[in-house]
Amino acid sequence: MQAPELRTDRLLLSKPELADAGRIVELANDPVIAEFTLSVPHPYTEAAAITWLAAINEGWAEDHAFSFAIRNPENGEMLGAVGLHISPKFGYAELGYWMGAPYRGRGYAREAVGAVIDFGFRHTDLVRIQANHRDDNPASGRVLLANGLKLEGTLDDFIIKDGNAWTVVQYRILRREWQRSGSGT
Incomplete structure (x- = not known):
């Protein structure tokens, strides 16, 4: 699938590009992001950004992962990232997102997540x-x-990361719920 640009009231979502590598390192090199995500390491290096960007290109090319940079529409500056990792055999996707520290608490993640759910x-x-x-x-x-x-529920000791067991809270939205909400019209 060709990666589209998605627009919300305050954001532009587009596929991250190699030119974003420095900004990705700047934003993702945050111990809080590493702490609360499964696959973001700390420290976050340029090599990690380049590897992630290659995986994004592969995901779009093979229609199994759709990742977007969350951007300021006025200047294109990257604020965070959001994406869907598709399990086509089973008809579901895992939603993930992170925001750079200066942009948290402003409703940007909420807006970006909504746009990506609609896209999905x-x-x-x-x-x-x-x-x-x-x-x-x-x-x-x-x-x-x-x-x-x-x-949906709380899953005790569901994930082990860095030798620590995580309890996670699971959520879902079904296509029929999304359609009933008026988003699918």
Whole structure:
């Protein structure tokens, strides 16, 4: 699939490019992002950014992962990232996102997540989009709830990262729920 540009009231979402590598390092080299995500290392290096960008290109080329840079539409500056990782065999996608520290708490993640959910249901055959967050990151849960995802439950010691067990909170939105919300019209 060709990566589209998505626009919201305050944001532009577009595929991250190699020219974004320095900005990705600047934003993602944040211990908070590494702490609350599964695959973002700390320290975050240019090599990590280049590897991630290559994976993004592959995901778009093979229609199994759709990642977007969250940008300021006025100057194109990257603020964070959001994406869907598709499991085509099973009809669902895992939603993930992160915001650079200066941009948290402004509603940008909520806006970007909503745009990507709409994109996922409009341009794929997905039946379900799901997401989870660590139980000690309730702000992430508020982003998901604000976008119509439903709380499914708490999964104790669900993930092991760096030798520590994480309890996560699981959410989902089904295509039929998205359609009923008026987004699918």
